[in-house]
Amino acid sequence: MNTLIERLISKIKQKKELAGVSDETVNEVLVKLFKREPKLFKELSIKFNEKSAAYTKTIKLARAKLRRSYGLFRVEKVEDDFKNVEKVLSSHSSTKERTSFYSELYPQLFSITGKPAVILDLGCGVNPFSVEVMKLKMLKYYAYDISEKEVELLNLFFAWKHSSDERFVGKAEVLDASKIELVRKLPAADVCFMFKLTDILDRGKGHKKTEEVMKAVPSKWLVISFPTLTMSGKKMTAPHRNWMEWLCQRLGYEFKVLNFPNEIFYVVRKGEL
Ligand SMILES: C[S@@+](CC[C@H](N)C(=O)[O-])C[C@H]1O[C@@H](n2cnc3c(N)ncnc32)[C@H](O)[C@@H]1O
Incomplete structure (x- = not known):
């Protein structure tokens, strides 16, 4: 069985433009996010449910952070060129x-x-x-x-x-x-x-x-x-x-x-x- 973090990483990387980001990078973003929002981590640890608001929010915030911090929006922009x-x-x-x-x-x-x-x-x-x-x-x-x-x-x-x-x-x-x-x-x-x-x-x-x-x-x-x-x-x-x-x-x-x-x-x- 994959850990909570592993399952989140895999879901986050399902977005095409984030697929090339390393697991360690996504892991770091999640750790920081949970430090800032411990309630999210607590809720997901008690009951991991992919339909829950905590799950949706975690995925959304982590993806947004990755796009902002790592300039990954560029991939979407140049995709047509590629x-x-x-x-x-x-x-x-x-x-x-x-x-x-x-x-x-x-x-x-x-x-x-x-x-x-x-x-x-x-x-x-x-x-x-x-x-x-x-x-x-x-x-x-x-x-x-x-x-x-x-x-x-x-x-x-x-x-x-x-x-x-x-x-x-x-x-x-x-x-x-x-x-x-x-x-x-x-x-x-x-x-x-x-x-x-x-x-x-x-x-x-x-x-x-x-x-x-x-x-x-x-x-x-x-x-x-x-x-x-x-x-x-x-x-x-x-x-x-x-x-x-x-x-x-x-x-x-x-x-x-x-x-x-x-x-x-x-x-x-x-x-x-
Ligand atoms: C004439 S272009 C050829 C590019 C490519 N090999 C091709 O044929 O389509 C030469 C390339 O070598 C790179 N280059 C020049 N000196 C280099 C070096 N010492 N080590 C690695 N790349 C070098 C240049 O930046 C340039 O992209």
Whole structure:
């Protein structure tokens, strides 16, 4: 039998926009509420009745407090945007370009890697919104970027998505992917995306940083992409990154190449963890 508090927490979180709040947070709100209104707690402890005025009032006050304190009203406000994933993806240039081929990209990627159950996305931008196109049933998605704004938006999106499908769990965190010790400690994954990130990490100083990150990421597969347009918007005459191919050979990683408009993807097999 669940305790009084557990039953209240579960009821409070049935509201879609509160489903992503942790049990501890709801617990804290309830404890404070009962301190302020001990009569409510007393009534519910003596007779727990879901039709009682005390029960209705407790649920209402706790939900209102959660919405106020944690800014959760924002989820409701942006929910329409989340339904319109294409609009969010179009807000960033990398993902905007991909909207024309995301639906081909993921089946091709997963036909090589197998369907992942755990994905890491380094320097993710808003790419995790494309999870809607991946058509994966069970998925843990860990997304990392140095932009706090992106991370905040992604966590709202993940909470919203989890509330409509419990088999999806997403978490975004601020993380500098050039910090190798942090990368090493990331959750073990099936696939790690590094889309249009390595040029930024290497900063034109060779490819040592990319090599270190590739070695450190705890993932069986890495998917590393590069733009195939020059800075002036012309098509590159040689879009392949020879250094990436040599690097994979040196490290003993097998790879396949996928070409899409304006972007080349290296699907790299690191092997079992
Ligand atoms: C060109 S965008 C690519 C975004 C996304 N991967 C995509 O392709 O749709 C580069 C992203 O990397 C992030 N970034 C830059 N330096 C980073 C670093 N050291 N660690 C993690 N993310 C970084 C930026 O904030 C930005 O979102």
